[in-house]
Amino acid sequence: MMQALDTQVNPMSGEEVDGGVAGAGVNQRPTTLQWGGPNGVSTNMGSPGPLGSLTPSPATRSKIEQIKQWSLSTYKCTRQILAEKMGKGIRTVDGELEANIELLRETHQKYLNILRLAKLLTSHFYNTVATQAALGECFSDLAQKSPELQQEFLYNAETQKNLSKNGETLLGALNFFVSSLSTLCNKTIEDTLITIRHYENARLEFDAYRCDLEELSAHGGPAQATKVVEAKASFEAQRDKYERLRGDVQIKMKFLHENKVKVMHKQLLLLHNAVSAYFSGNQSSLEATLKQFNIKVKTPNSSSPSWLEQ
């Protein structure tokens, strides 16, 4: 019983006998391997624990079965990774999908960079607006106390205060842009990227079980028939999982693309219109833009005319 268990638990020896793979370079227990396994379960194989008992309980047996499955899968996937890295293994490639995934990852990075810069711009602009407000107060104060320079201080005070007030409206637009882009990058795109990572794991497992089946079919004699049937079942299960996840990724990426274009179209339009309105001194156009995008900004005197119209 111990001998049989040992053979089963150590998939390396099992594979060496069954598939005849020359495992010289990887002839070690998979305990040191970093592969997370299909369920992401990481089990410490170094302490067999209940294996010392001659009559294991059903719970122990189930646990042993899990460990066996995990070890087998880990071994197969690791072997596949190594084979692919050494250019020996055959890798299932969906060229178009992989190119799209690569493009999505690139776009994600670029959008994250825009998000970072937009946050930075908002922060610097916030400080600028606050300083303009303080400067406006200072100029107002000096206008009252400098008869010879009253006019000069007055119109500077007016300009700085209006810039500060309109700046707060633009800050509303910038905050909305940052918030929407953050949701797009960190929630919407990230959700698809998680499915893509599941799909990529499934592709690896599928290839691992496919190679396994191909080797068994090629080298196995009639005595291996049961093993071939088992391997075929595993392979088909992995293929179904892979194809289901590939379908998920394709659908998610299609919807993400549409959503991304829609969100970015809206946000880029908002950003451009708000920034152009503010930096051309058009307060009414700036407020119209914010109204158009349903952005609420706390401006106590929003009904006053544009500072350039005064």
Added chain:
Amino acid sequence: MMQALDTQVNPMSGEEVDGGVAGAGVNQRPTTLQWGGPNGVSTNMGSPGPLGSLTPSPATRSKIEQIKQWSLSTYKCTRQILAEKMGKGIRTVDGELEANIELLRETHQKYLNILRLAKLLTSHFYNTVATQAALGECFSDLAQKSPELQQEFLYNAETQKNLSKNGETLLGALNFFVSSLSTLCNKTIEDTLITIRHYENARLEFDAYRCDLEELSAHGGPAQATKVVEAKASFEAQRDKYERLRGDVQIKMKFLHENKVKVMHKQLLLLHNAVSAYFSGNQSSLEATLKQFNIKVKTPNSSSPSWLEQ
């Protein structure tokens, strides 16, 4: 000789005899007093050094004379400060001049605050402009790689790049404003404030010698005639010094006022015109303003038309 010297060096005892002032509360050597004296000389009275010699050299005598003068002046001025603080001394007051000095000090503080805020604004605006340039680059890059959002990215790239370019021109104006205001606050006004501090010291000395003379004239008998003549000469020297410095202050403040109004008029006009031009998107007006004030800004494409005219 030692006894006579000691009496002369310690002006407290001399004054007690001459003027009959009850010095019980201040009956101590003036070594611990913080008054800088008319020449700002601070001498350590704790170590008399050459006083131990019975026949002092001419150099030693001159030094002793200096110490004596300084001690006398320090004592008189300290007594005057204490008397003024206790509301007993009579203080020479030039109401108009003192009001103007107070106003100048207030204005100086307010201008320093504007300078601080203008520096802060320049710094925040510099960061904003740099972020706009980076964002413009990002948008340009994405315009090439996003066929569906090409237009949206393109016009945002254009806007941010133009804002950044024009922002550099405005930064030129802000830097010029900060530099001129800094010269006004830290050189021009400061120079007059130094003269004012000299004038205020001279006023204190003048009042101290005036009180001294008044006391001598009131209480002194015929035996004190020489001392009264001496005190009168000292009083007149201090009065001349005080009046000369008062004249200096009046002239300096008059010129400073004219200069300050001229500089501030120019700088406030520049600030307003440059800020208004920039924040109304009028690049040609912004450049005309800088040209008008002879401000050179490194803009590689300054001949291109305004971004709002495009």
